[in-house]
Amino acid sequence: MAKVTWKGGAMLAPVPPALVSCSHGGKDNLITVAWTGIINSDPPKTYISVRPERFSHSLIKESGEFVINLPTSHIIRSIDFCGVRSGREIDKFAVCRLTKEAASAVGCPLVAESPLSLECKVTEILSLGSHDMFMADIVAVDVDEHYIDENGKFRIEKCALAAYAHGQYFALGKKIGSFGYSVKKKKK
Numbered sequence: 001m002a003k004v005t006w007k008g009g010a011m012l013a014p015v016p017p018a019l020v021s022c023s024h025g026g027k028d029n030l031i032t033v034a035w036t037g038i039i040n041s042d043p044p045k046t047y048i049s050v051r052p053e054r055f056s057h058s059l060i061k062e063s064g065e066f067v068i069n070l071p072t073s074h075i076i077r078s079i080d081f082c083g084v085r086s087g088r089e090i091d092k093f094a095v096c097r098l099t100k101e102a103a104s105a106v107g108c109p110l111v112a113e114s115p116l117s118l119e120c121k122v123t124e125i126l127s128l129g130s131h132d133m134f135m136a137d138i139v140a141v142d143v144d145e146h147y148i149d150e151n152g153k154f155r156i157e158k159c160a161l162a163a164y165a166h167g168q169y170f171a172l173g174k175k176i177g178s179f180g181y182s183v184k185k186k187k188k
């Protein structure tokens, strides 16, 4: 099968359409961010890349904090909305009827409807071109106890996680393996 070569582009997929909360000067806001990921395990570090013209950019720059709320199918409409409307004009928490919850280590709120939130403190800002990359330490993780089983395990497969790929949202559904299963010995 022949492959056609295109010029370089941001075509990695799927990625999480993360719902990022931020706050500064008494103003709480939400922004959808697909350009995010983990960049180190220990200490746990992440990044979000945000265009300087976004309202959220100044809130995050001024406060040095943000929260990444994992996206689910249940709130995907709100996630899209927070990615096409600006907090300059509206209160996205109110319009989307999303519930603010106090974080433990940062001043901006968590989104209660998200099953897992990463509280982040910015350590570095890199200007890359179209976007500024906010590198951050993940200083706390908040998990909805509804998804923690009797053995203390986070049952992520029950969260109805959503993914984003080339302009479209998808519901993650079928588990097709687990870490290291390809080399695991079969039980006799």
Ligand SMILES: Cc1cc2nc3c(=O)[nH]c(=O)nc-3n(C[C@H](O)[C@H](O)[C@H](O)COP(=O)(O)O)c2cc1C
Pocket (backbone or CB within 6 Å): 017, 029, 030, 031, 032, 033, 034, 035, 036, 049, 050, 051, 053, 054, 055, 056, 057, 079, 080, 082, 083, 084, 085, 086, 087, 088, 131, 164
């Ligand atoms: C699925 C999706 C992913 C997005 N990813 C990013 C991103 O990674 N970085 C960014 O700066 N904007 C991204 N956006 C656009 C912002 O979310 C959008 O401009 C938003 O309205 C900005 O809100 P604000 O002005 O309240 O900060 C994305 C939008 C959508 C719908």
